[in-house]
Amino acid sequence: MPEIPETGALTRGRVESLVRRSLRSGESLSLQFAYGEDEGEIFIADGKITAAKAGQLEGEQALTRLWSLESGSFAMKRGQVAKTVMFEQSTAKLLLAADRHQARWDRYVDRMGDLNRVFFAPQGAAEASGLPAPLRPFLDRFDGETSVAEVIYGSDLDDLMALRLVSKLVEQDVLDEIVQKEETVRDVGAEKAAAEAWLDGHSGVFENPFAKSEQEEAVSDTFGEFTDPPEKARVEESVPRLEPKPKPKPEPKPEPEPEPEP
Structure with missing residues (x-):
């Protein structure tokens, strides 16, 4: 027996699929539809379509309307039987007529x-x-x-x-x-996750200016306030004193020449 979902959303061709699976099941049931402000229903019993209603429509017009639905919702109710049998023709002829109608319908929908x-x-x-x-x-x-x-x-x-x-x-x-303008809903959580992932992936390009302070805060929370050890304390460097340049020695005076003897 084919499995038939009890509820769901309608898309193109969904009604046809539901009806054919219901016919193969051999169960007595009804498929109830909600579309726009209207409602519809298809009754199936002993492998036959017995009745159909859609808004103010009944019979074959109702069946072809429901056949062409592309949006809305459906619900299956087992054990539901139509009070009045609306169709005199065979289910095979109904399905053939619905398929022909749907083929023409789809052409115009695709065009528009x-x-x-x-x-x-x-x-x-x-x-x-x-x-x-x-x-x-x-x-x-x-x-x-x-x-x-x-x-x-x-x-x-x-x-x-x-x-x-x-x-x-x-x-x-x-x-x-x-033209209907769709409001863009921001996903703040997704933005945050994307930002974190992007920043992590580019950690080699950008340096965190707060990384050192964050590490120092973590150390101080665990081991107390951090201070430099004495041996590593900063000592002001003394400015080297410049030694004066030595004065140049005076050149020796030339010795006087000896006087000639008389």
Whole structure:
């Protein structure tokens, strides 16, 4: 029996994986989903999909919406049985239809980008886009706060049709995107650890100006105040005295010449 997680987060393709594993298990259970402000549920019994609900949708439209979820959370409840069987066609046909829908859905999502993007319809956007009057309310949903996913799920249009419409409006630059600024959270602990590691790795380059005083404090705490021994006490060096230069000896006077005899 395949192991099925009881709770978790949704990513692309996660709903399909959960449903297929649940079908192979042969259990009677329900998969409950929470996405945005809406909730959904898929019922499975005896290896068959018996019912599906998603927000205000039921049946195959609900199944294809849940199939395409890329964010949100899920929970599995064993022993849950649908009160009413909604599907007359076989589960194999339901899975085939869901896969085809998903393939088209993924192409438009990849072309447009994240469904959590937020757009604003500026004044005059309806005239610039050439949208017919019945679609003006759809355009008005882009208020700078509602995400693309919320616009699609809140629309009366089929999900795939709404996605195609949004993709076209974005490609024609009819909508202005609201860029969400993410706040950078500083990890002070990581900064401190990185600084210590960097300083330790460069200890040969920088000398700690407090190293000597820190060592002396550690010695004094253990052995008392440190003083230099007497034999190593500093003695002021005496300045050598300069001896006077000796005076030069006077040259001897020449002896007088003897007088000649008479």
